[in-house]
Amino acid sequence: MPKSKAQGMREYRERKKQQIGEEEWLRQEGNRRKIYFTPMAQMDEDQQLKVRERNRKCQQSFRKKK
Missing domain, CATH: 1.20.5 (Single alpha-helices involved in coiled-coils or other helix-helix interfaces)
Structure with missing residues (x-):
């Protein structure tokens, strides 16, 4: 049975966390999300x-x- 987009993204994020480490992942994700926020x-x-x-x-x- 094929995976949904959500399942695929969830697995992709987990793979990225394992590759670059959790701390680096959190730092990158925080920087990415800051772009969308305007005070x-x-x-x-x-x-x-x-x-x-x-x-x-x-x-x-x-x-x-x-």
């Missing part, structure tokens, strides 16, 4: 309002699911 202080007011509105909508929908 609110660096955004202008319009961007901040959009982000807050999106977060508010997501939070409301999450609370409704409970």
Whole structure:
């Protein structure tokens, strides 16, 4: 039976951890994920309002699911 994308990625990450070591893997993964994060202080007011509105909508929908 073929593997799903999630299973394949999970196994790939485990292989990478074994090849380069867990500490190096965590450092690389942290650096990779920092690219996608922009602090609110660096955004202008319009961007901040959009982000807050999106977060508010997501939070409301999450609370409704409970």
